[in-house]
Amino acid sequence: MILYVLCFALFLVGVYGLLTKRDLIKIILSTAIMGYAANLFLVLFGYRHDATFPILTEANAGQPMVDPLPQALVLTSIVIELGITALLVALAIRLYQKYATFDITKMRSLKG
Secondary structure, eight states: OHHHHHHHHHHHHHHHHHHHOOBHHHHHHHHHHHHHHHHHHHHHHHEESSOOOSSOOSTTTTSOEEOHHHHHHHHHHHHHHHHHHHHHHHHHHHHHHHHSOOBHHHHHHOOO
């Protein structure tokens, strides 16, 4: 149970960074932290403490089981998160070329 609380705390760190930081790079890192927390939650959710394997062999008779479906979802999530991060970095680069700053408060005050 403590792992789920720590995973949620990691997600809240990302939300805090997303809402309070003014630097575009820190905002991008905060979204990445939120994605990592979501992936960690999916991996934690896939672990089954007292479950048995669907195909029993002598090699895996008394071992804990991990559900493979959340692992496949995490792999898909990693690819999507990489695309989102690349899009945000490209947007930050274009904004830096136009305004010569990563601070969003200065970008709001500039017109044109």
